[in-house]
Amino acid sequence: MLSVSHLNVFHGNLQVVWDLSFHVNKGELVTMIGPNGAGKTTTVETIAGLNKRATGSVVFDGQEVLGRPPYELFTRGLALVPEKREIFPSMPVIENLLLGGTQNPHREGALDRVFRLFPVLRERERQEAGTLSGGEQQMLAIGRALMSEPRLLILDEPSTGLSPLLTGQVFRALEHLGREGMTVLLLEQNVRNALAMCERGYVLENGRIVEEGKSKMLLNDPRIQKAYLGI
Ligand SMILES: Nc1ncnc2c1ncn2[C@@H]1O[C@H](COP(=O)(O)OP(=O)(O)OP(=O)(O)O)[C@@H](O)[C@H]1O
Numbered sequence: 001m002l003s004v005s006h007l008n009v010f011h012g013n014l015q016v017v018w019d020l021s022f023h024v025n026k027g028e029l030v031t032m033i034g035p036n037g038a039g040k041t042t043t044v045e046t047i048a049g050l051n052k053r054a055t056g057s058v059v060f061d062g063q064e065v066l067g068r069p070p071y072e073l074f075t076r077g078l079a080l081v082p083e084k085r086e087i088f089p090s091m092p093v094i095e096n097l098l099l100g101g102t103q104n105p106h107r108e109g110a111l112d113r114v115f116r117l118f119p120v121l122r123e124r125e126r127q128e129a130g131t132l133s134g135g136e137q138q139m140l141a142i143g144r145a146l147m148s149e150p151r152l153l154i155l156d157e158p159s160t161g162l163s164p165l166l167t168g169q170v171f172r173a174l175e176h177l178g179r180e181g182m183t184v185l186l187l188e189q190n191v192r193n194a195l196a197m198c199e200r201g202y203v204l205e206n207g208r209i210v211e212e213g214k215s216k217m218l219l220n221d222p223r224i225q226k227a228y229l230g231i
């Protein structure tokens with residue numbers, strides 16, 4: 001579904017992602033974990049067409065897409081839930097959701113599925129999005145991405161700022177999507193939950209992948225236990 005090879009990304013003249021190679025197969029839940037500043041956001045923004053200063057290869061659904069504009073990636077079926085959520089605060093919940101589905105002829109069905117996944121959004125349909133709690137706003141951001149019925153859903157640290165309870169709710173929703181066959185790339189610093197949920201993971205440090213493998217293996221890795229799990 002997604003295959004990234006030898007990706008290098010720059011902010012100005014500063015290189016922040018180095019020779020990155022990883023892949024996500026259709027129907028897989030894959031996580032990329034790593035500390036602040038590791039280059040997670042830079043990597044997925046590049047994949048989504050938001051950063052042009054990059055070399056290497058990004059193949060999505062069999063086609064080279066590196067350097068293609070964000071709109072094209074979106075219409076091809078790649079949806080990114082950004083780190084800052086970027087909902088429209090003064091618009092009602094329902095309008096935010098419908099904006100995510102403007103290109104989707106099946107948006108009624110998509111809306112129904114979003115409401116079943118996050119019932120609180122249905123309850124708050126008419127409420128201004130900016131007045132939702134942090135967790136509800138994250139659900140809205142995910143819901144908006146799902147309105148396009150993406151083939152690949154990329155989430156940039158959805159648990160940031162959420163209580164453990166709400167984090168659990170968001171992760172359970174992602175697990176549910178995974179069981180329904182959605183392909184997910186999850187960026188997280190919440191390493192324990194991310195590895196518990198995903199089959200495979202990559203560890204990104206200083207713009208490089210330093211470890212990769214089955215989540216079970218990563219959870220038992222002494223270096224990861226020490227650096228990320230406080231063991
Ligand atoms: N617009 C920018 N201009 C210059 N440097 C940037 C820019 N955006 C990010 N960087 C730098 O690139 C590096 C990677 O940042 P990035 O945001 O990709 O990391 P991250 O893994 O997403 O971190 P976090 O977990 O804190 O979100 C950091 O050193 C950061 O300072």
Ligand SMILES: [Mg+2]
Pocket residue numbers: 040041042083156157
């Ligand atoms: Mg980030």
